Amino acid sequence: MADGGKGDPRPKVRYMVFGCGSIGYNVIEELLKETNNILVIDSDEKRVEDLKDQKYQALARDISDPDLFKDLPIPEIVFILSSNKEANLNAVEQTKKTHPQAFSIARAVDLFSVDTLAEAGADVVLYPQQVVAKSAVHHMKTLTAARSAHRLYSVFEGWTGTLGVLTHRNPDPDSISSAMALCAIAQEAAQGQLTCRILYEGTVGHQENRAFVNLLDIQMERMTPEKLAECNHLALVDSPGPGINNDLNPGTQVDIIIDHHSIEGIERSYKPDFIDIRPESGATASIFAQYLQELDIRIDTKIATALYYGIRADTREFRRNVTPNDLYNAAYLLPLSDTDLLDKIMSPSFSQETLEVMGNAISTRSIKNGYLFSNVGFIRNRDAIPQAADMLVNLEGVTTALVYGITDAHIIISARNKDIRVHIGNVLKEAFGDFGDAGGHGTMAAAQIPLNYFSMVRDKEDLLKMIIDPILHKFTDIVGIDDNGDKNEV
Numbered sequence: 001m002a003d004g005g006k007g008d009p010r011p012k013v014r015y016m017v018f019g020c021g022s023i024g025y026n027v028i029e030e031l032l033k034e035t036n037n038i039l040v041i042d043s044d045e046k047r048v049e050d051l052k053d054q055k056y057q058a059l060a061r062d063i064s065d066p067d068l069f070k071d072l073p074i075p076e077i078v079f080i081l082s083s084n085k086e087a088n089l090n091a092v093e094q095t096k097k098t099h100p101q102a103f104s105i106a107r108a109v110d111l112f113s114v115d116t117l118a119e120a121g122a123d124v125v126l127y128p129q130q131v132v133a134k135s136a137v138h139h140m141k142t143l144t145a146a147r148s149a150h151r152l153y154s155v156f157e158g159w160t161g162t163l164g165v166l167t168h169r170n171p172d173p174d175s176i177s178s179a180m181a182l183c184a185i186a187q188e189a190a191q192g193q194l195t196c197r198i199l200y201e202g203t204v205g206h207q208e209n210r211a212f213v214n215l216l217d218i219q220m221e222r223m224t225p226e227k228l229a230e231c232n233h234l235a236l237v238d239s240p241g242p243g244i245n246n247d248l249n250p251g252t253q254v255d256i257i258i259d260h261h262s263i264e265g266i267e268r269s270y271k272p273d274f275i276d277i278r279p280e281s282g283a284t285a286s287i288f289a290q291y292l293q294e295l296d297i298r299i300d301t302k303i304a305t306a307l308y309y310g311i312r313a314d315t316r317e318f319r320r321n322v323t324p325n326d327l328y329n330a331a332y333l334l335p336l337s338d339t340d341l342l343d344k345i346m347s348p349s350f351s352q353e354t355l356e357v358m359g360n361a362i363s364t365r366s367i368k369n370g371y372l373f374s375n376v377g378f379i380r381n382r383d384a385i386p387q388a389a390d391m392l393v394n395l396e397g398v399t400t401a402l403v404y405g406i407t408d409a410h411i412i413i414s415a416r417n418k419d420i421r422v423h424i425g426n427v428l429k430e431a432f433g434d435f436g437d438a439g440g441h442g443t444m445a446a447a448q449i450p451l452n453y454f455s456m457v458r459d460k461e462d463l464l465k466m467i468i469d470p471i472l473h474k475f476t477d478i479v480g481i482d483d484n485g486d487k488n489e490v
Helices: 022-031 045-053 085-098 111-120 129-154 175-191 208-213 226-230 283-296 301-313 326-335 337-345 351-363 384-392 426-434 460-479
Strands: 004-005 009-017 038-042 057-060 075-078 103-107 123-127 161-167 194-200 232-239 256-259 276-277 364-370 371-378 400-406 409-418 437-440 442-452
Touching: 009 022, 022 038, 038 045, 045 057, 075 085, 085 103, 085 111, 111 123, 129 175, 129 256, 129 276, 129 283, 161 175, 175 194, 175 208, 175 232, 175 301, 175 351, 194 226, 208 301, 208 364, 256 283, 256 400, 283 301, 283 326, 301 326, 301 337, 326 371, 351 371, 351 384, 371 384, 371 409, 371 460, 384 400, 384 409, 400 460, 409 426, 409 460, 426 437, 426 442, 426 460
Parallel strands: 009 038, 009 075, 038 057, 075 103, 103 123, 161 194, 161 232, 232 256, 256 276, 371 400
Antiparallel strands: 004 009, 364 371, 400 409, 409 442, 437 442
């Protein structure tokens, strides 16, 4: 043991371990891989003698002693791992009192002890049963992901012809990058016998999305019935099924579905060859990043850049619906990405229409009980609506923002939410699902309502004002806004 230094005659020790039962012993074995500067304290004298016989530094001492640290070295890190609840609490309190600069990791004997030990000053509290449970679930998810990746690969083996990969309507970077990655996996597994085409239906309207497609030179084709007929196989990415945020007939046979949106309430008349839907994942691109790692497929800079940006965009700069797995996958992709291209993608110019829509959203906003509603009228660039919702939800006093507008064929609604009591995706699905496509996550969601017989009406803004009130009334009923309640119009 080294001297304490700076006039302190007491020696220092890197690790001090209180309690050397099965858990303590295994911790010591791990620490020895780093250093032997470890002191073990245990109340069992026979155990201490056994440790000394094994050349460990060990002392016999009652861990519940109020003078626990008397004549002991100065520890840098303290592990408190006995099976005695009161003794562990005393050791935490004595560590905090005698050596406040030392880090302490304490074992909780039961769930009730977790908060008690933390309040007493433990920097980390471990409840072994909980640690084992989390480890078991983590390993289960890792094994499941690995098996899914290899099963996907095996599905492609032997395929020939053309694979059509459909993004969701009005594709975003998560959807597009996922399509790119699926094509890379398919072409490697099929050993060049499979042609891949990325198909989409709507528009790429958001300025960052357009920059993403143009700068990465991503080859995409507008979907038509003729092009679908030319495909021997079909895959859906970032969409849970035909007819859900895409214009496929709901009965269309799709061979592969990979997505991160909830499939609650979705019924299928057939079983795809491969389906992997993970609502717990922050982005579909994150699922594909994991596939590529599990399959050890070498990816080029273009795909790595696309996937990294797809995860980053769908988690809103890693601040929304993000999981540790998303962060791990992003960390894997970043060194493989082109950082100069990423900077250019994230710094595009705003279109004139986008600025006008955002201005309309500001000027027409109304707030009722923390819910903001804004009518932006007729639009051509539908991606400006979620941008306006992103901006307005940050206003003081606003917990949820609902921005809506109208195109030639649809009413478009975008919602953003900060209220943890509300799952805005479920609310929109319940409120607008009977009228069209609706759903999303707890903090962000969207709905698209077809105009049907009204599509030929010339004055779309007057049409929107005429039919929007009964549609929004269902939303306000669900979230409990009283029509006679306070309304703050600004």
